[in-house]
């Protein structure tokens with residue numbers, strides 16, 4: 001869950017040699033040379049709020065993924081004749097983007113491990129780091145594992161595991177009805193077989209008879225004080241409930257899930273956590289203190305401490 005997207009401030013206000021370099025890079029993009037009127041209009045509108053690089057990227061998504069232009073036509077600069085309805089649709093898209101609504105909410109979908117997941121405000125947009133976590137799990141988990149995903153959000157982890165391990169039994173919890181409704185829809189659309197439950201992990205008393213081989217969670221882990229470094233498209237649009245923990249208790253969810261794991265995991269069962277990169281060592285120490293074995297940190301593709309795995 002990397003929450004700091006492209007550094008728009010830096011690119012937007014760069015001056016001098018940086019600007020020259022940026023313009024040189026822009027010239028290398030074929031659509032700059034053959035830019036059509038619609039693309040020009042989209043770019044002009046978006047560059048009021050986004051860097052040239054971001055506006056270019058959004059423009060391609062709008063034309064090719066939302067208005068149905070072929071990628072070849074887009075890059076050849078072929079103009080689009082928009083019907084009145086399409087023109088209104090485009091105006092609506094641009095207005096939402098100028099309000100810094102994430103493009104994934106505007107589109108209503110995002111891609112996760114090659115599958116299309118529905119997303120909407122109220123549900124966290126799945127992040128690439130979480131794809132890495134699922135890839136690690138798919139390599140390690142037995143095919144028929146019983147898996148519990150805590151804080152399922154869009155269902156991206158649970159549904160991907162269910163699809164990747166068709167013999168596994170996957171249960172997923174979330175405190176948010178909105179998130180669960182979206183997760184259900186993703187499960188149905190992708191023909192997975194996850195069982196969902198509305199559950200507050202901080203207060204619930206699960207059935208002692210339930211037993212799992214694996215518990216996975218990407219819980220809220222951003223500190224309140226980290227808000228200062230976050231982009232508007234995250235802060236204004238993504239659900240606080242999915243993002244934040246109090247500055248005073250960064251391990252709140254991990255500690256509680258580890259306690260539950262003592263009851264719900266079979267001996268040798270595994271915990272898989274996505275973490276705030278600042279708290280890898282603290283998470284490992286907490287798990288060791290609770291009696292978990294072989295607690296260790298894995299880094300994400302950017303080299304940050306991002307995952308902690310441990311055995312009961």
Ligand SMILES: C[S@@+](CC[C@H](N)C(=O)[O-])C[C@H]1O[C@@H](n2cnc3c(N)ncnc32)[C@H](O)[C@@H]1O
Pocket residue numbers: 001124125126127130150151152153154155156157173174175176179199200201202218219220221241242243
């Ligand atoms: C960081 S999001 C992760 C969503 C999804 N698993 C993903 O990786 O994209 C954390 C999720 O935990 C849920 N959540 C927050 N507090 C919770 C609680 N007390 N009990 C259960 N789920 C909770 C949020 O609604 C949100 O969907």
